[in-house]
Each structure stands twice: as structure tokens, then as C-alpha cells.
């Protein structure tokens with residue numbers, strides 16, 4: 001009871017940050033309590049495949065977990081939870097060596113195929129129209145593991161992108 005009151009008034013204290021690594025500024029942003037700052041950092045983390053950066057971030061998972069826990073108490077923090085939950089998923093995936101980072105595409109609705117192609121993470125295969133007629137599709141192959149993906153443009157209040165694996169050939 002005292003704990004939850006404390007959380008609401010002051011926010012859960014974050015554990016000390018091991019500073020000086022490539023992820024320090026991003027971690028500080030995730031813990032900033034400012035949605036715009038947090039979101040910008042989350043986007044950077046979602047888009048990177050940089051091993052040194054991901055190593056540093058994954059080594060400080062307890063800091064990110066504590067930053068995420070501050071948003072447990074109020075339903076209005078849905079955007080903060082969405083972004084931080086994805087950051088946690090990606091960092092745990094990296095820490096656990098769970099496979100190629102392209103496997104995370106279905107879990108963050110802001111991955112855009114054009115941006116992934118421009119970053120060299122995907123090679124385009126073909127474009128088309130979704131089977132249900134709602135949205136354009138981009139088929140592409142991951143440049144790291146060769147896995148094929150279909151990405152469909154969607155719209156619900158705002159644009160988002162739906163990813164599904166292409167059948168293995």
C-alpha cells in the first residue's frame with residue numbers, strides 16, 4: 001500500500017546506471033519519464049542491429065525493467081508500456097541469443113519495410129496487394145539470415161505495419 005502510494009507520487013527509483021557505454025544516453029532517455037524522449041530512444045533501439053550498442057543495453061536490463069515498472073499503475077500510459085515492452089523483448093532476445101533480429105518484426109508495429117531496406121536489413125523481393133484488399137504488401141528477405149517476410153501497410157487511427165513470415169522455400 002505504502003509502496004503503491006510512493007510509486008504514484010514519486011515514481012519507483014531506478015537502479016544505478018553503469019555509465020560510459022554506447023547505450024548510456026539511450027538508457028537515460030528510457031528512464032526520463034518524458035514520453036517524447038522515451039519514444040525517440042525506443043525507436044533508435046528498435047531500428048539498430050549494432051552489436052556493441054545492444055550488448056551494452058542488454059547488460060543493463062534491470063534498469064530498463066525498472067523504467068518499465070514505473071508505468072504499471074495507470075492505464076493511460078499505454079504508449080509508454082508498448083514502447084518499453086518492445087525494448088525489453090528485443091534486449092532479452094539479444095541477451096538470450098534467440099536468433100536473428102528480423103524475428104522481432106511482428107512485435108513492433110512501426111517497422112517499415114522501406115526503412116529496413118534502406119538500412120540494408122532487408123532485400124526487396126516483390127510488391128502486391130493484401131489478400132483482404134486492405135493495404136499494399138512488400139515481400140522481402142532478411143540480409144542476415146535469409147528469412148522471407150511479407151509486410152502489409154495497415155491503417156487504424158494511424159498507419160502501422162503488419163509482418164508475417166513467408167513460407168520457407
Ligand SMILES: [Zn+2]
Nearest residue numbers: 100102142145
Ligand atoms: Zn533475419
